[in-house]
Amino acid sequence: MGATQPVTNGGQNYAIDKAIQVGAGAATGPVLYGLGAASKGIGNAAQHITNPQAIADANIARLYGADDATVQRLANAPAFVPGEVPSAAQVLQTPEAVQAERMLRNNPASAPAFVAQDNSNNAARMGLLQQIAGTDDDLAAAVQARRDATSPHFKDYLSPSNPQQRYKTAVGLLGDVKGQVFRPDYEALQQAKSIASKVARGTLDEGQGADLLNQITVKTKKAQKVLDQAITAINQNMVDPSRIASQLAELTKSGNPTVAGAARQHLDLIARNADETGMVPARALDDMRQNIGNMLSANATNGVVGSQEAALYGPVTAKIVSTLDRAIPGYRNNLATYAKLSQPINDMQAIRGLLDPNAPGSLNTAGDPQLAVARVKQALRSDDKANYGLSDQARAQLESVRDSLQRRGISDQKIAAAGPGTAADLQAQGLLSGAIFGKNLGNHGGWLGRSIGSGIGGLLGSGLGGIEGGLLGSSLGLGVSDAIGAANSRVAARTGQTAADAGATAEAIRRWIGKQPKAQRQGLLDHYLYGLPAATANEP
Structure with missing residues (x-):
């Protein structure tokens, strides 16, 4: 126009x-x-x-x-981790919601909101793990508290000793009775002192010394008390392992090759640690108890110990604990104290691996380490196999972090790789x-x-x-x-x-x-x- x-x-x-x-x-x-x-x-x-x-x-x-x-x-919508905020698609978990979110994540105007929320949720997860892991000072304090509570008992009853040391202590006890007992008992105690001195100097075999000491008798209660104290010093930290050996002998007959092999090796270990009287250092039996899992693994075909092996060997562990508790005052209580004070240390050390700045992984757009679900799952699998695993509370918190990360992964699901109807195609249109x-x-x-x-x-x-x-x-x-x-x-x-x-x-x-x-x-x-x-x- x-x-x-x-x-x-x-x-x-x-x-x-x-x-x-x-x-x-x-x-x-x-x-x-x-x-x-x-x-x-x-x-x-x-x-x-x-x-x-x-x-x-x-x-x-x-x-x-x-x-x-x-x-x-x-x-x-539940918050698996305190402070996290899931997206609509992560809660609804439908193809339509996921497709809508992928479209929004691909739009320059709406994408920053999702990135910011992802970073905030990652910080919440890392913060929860940091609470479990604690600081270097927290870990050092926990280790020191355990040492202070259990070391005295360990030093008194479970520290290594040798016959010379134990017989030397007995010599001191037998030499302090002059004028305190009547003549015949004094002479008997002096004879016992002479025997103990020879063993302490290494000129008399420990087994022979024990036999000679067992032949000495006294008549008064006071003299008997001194002799008993000397015998106790000689046998300090030494335990009769016969009840444990009997239990192991039964297990050597087991049809489970892992259990039978471990039992034979443990019997050999007891024999190598026994003195001439058949007594075994308490420390050797305590070491055996701590390393039962390693001994079973060493005898397993593929190194994997199942629940059956653990169940069959459970009575051995119980027998070691009861034997040591009879011979060593407070042994069971000290174990309980050590386990209780070890739990926070176990938790800290296990979780610290996830927070290691040198561990595999990358940084997010906020400059923080990006926690990956694969690493959390690996930590949980390691805890499944650990002899001393995470506490129930720490385990539950780690599982919550895993659940949170798995829910986050829903946002990354692709409805289709390419073609009409995909998020990328919809955004392009x-x-x-x-x-x-x-x-x-x-x-x-x-x-x-x-x-x-x-x-x-x-x-x-x-x-x-x-x-x-x-x-x-x-x-x-x-x-x-x-x-x-x-x-x-x-x-x-x-x-x-x-x-x-x-x-x-x-x-x-x-x-x-x-x-x-x-x-x-x-x-x-x-x-x-x-x-x-x-x-x-x-x-x-």
């Missing part, structure tokens, strides 16, 4: 005047079409700028659902921006937004300032598209922030439901967000 109009303004340059008419006509067509097609959208466009959260709520309701069951699942501003006004305004802005600006500019004004007006009019893009980004950011928090998602759906008329919805959201006629737009 512009090309066929006569030039009536009396201008000096026909070509320039005609170009103005053609340009105005070219702009008018899209403008008129756009004004007709998007009348509802233009009328409601202010809400995208003044209340982007309302548009984000509508998007959330469409993407994740708007029924009560969905709201309840989102609102009551501009689905998110189209959902926010409608199919025509999506993608930073789209062709319609640019046509409207450029057309109006060019038409008004040419009328006021000729072709120069038209060109300037058209350029300025393109800013309408950029304004639409900026509003689009704000809504996309709000949508991402809401979807990254399951609780916020539930609140958004509640707000959206509360604003819907009871009858039917009409307006911009029906056309642009749902693409449905108003009569069928009751469900998102």
Whole structure:
């Protein structure tokens, strides 16, 4: 139409005047079409700028659902780790929710919200592990507390000794009775002292010395007390292992080769540690108890000890403890104290491996070590095999971290590797921006937004300032598209922030439901967000 109009303004340059008419006509067509097609959208466009959260709520309701069951699942999502906030997809765990989140994670405007939430959740998990691991000072204090509580007992009863030391102690006890007992008993005690001195100097065999001492008798209680004290010193930290040996002898007959092999080796160990009287140092039996698991593993075909082997060997462990507890005052209580004070140390040392800055792994965008579910699972498997594992509380906390990481992994699931309907494909089609501003006004305004802005600006500019004004007006009019893009980004950011928090998602759906008329919805959201006629737009 512009090309066929006569030039009536009396201008000096026909070509320039005609170009103005053609340009105005070219702009008018899209403008008129756009004004007709998007009348509802233009009328409601202010809400995208003044209340982007309302548009984000509508998007959330469409993407994740708007029924009560969905709201309840989102609102009551458990926090496996204190302080963590799961996303809507991680709670709902449906293909549609996962696809929606992947689309949002691929959008530059909405992606930062998910990254920030991931970093915050990672910090919460690491913080929980740090509480278990403690500081270097905490670990040192725990080790010192265990040493202070158990070392005296260990030193008195379980420290290594030799016959010379023990017989030398007996010599001192037998030599301090002059004038305290009557003559015959004194002479008997002096004879015992002479025997003990020879063993202490190494000129008499320990077995022979023990036999000679057993032949000495005294008549008074006072002398007998001194002799008993000397014998006790000679036998200090020495234990009769016969009850343990009997239990092991039975196990050598077992049809389980691992158990039978370990029993034979333990019997040999007792024989090598026994003195001439058959007594064994308490330390040797305590070492045996501590290393039963290693002995079983050494005799296992593949080095793996099962529950059957542990059950068969359980009576041996019990027999060692009861034998030592009879011979050594407080042995069982000291074991219990050591185990109780060792538990925090075991927990700290096990968890510290996960927090090791030199362990495999990378940093996240916050500069923190990124905790991986594979490492946590490996730590739990190691605890399953450990002789002295994590406490029940620490184990439960580590399992909670594992569950949290596994739930986080749902966000990385791919509905399909490629092709129509994948998150990447949907993002490439501009689905998110189209959902926010409608199919025509999506993608930073789209062709319609640019046509409207450029057309109006060019038409008004040419009328006021000729072709120069038209060109300037058209350029300025393109800013309408950029304004639409900026509003689009704000809504996309709000949508991402809401979807990254399951609780916020539930609140958004509640707000959206509360604003819907009871009858039917009409307006911009029906056309642009749902693409449905108003009569069928009751469900998102």
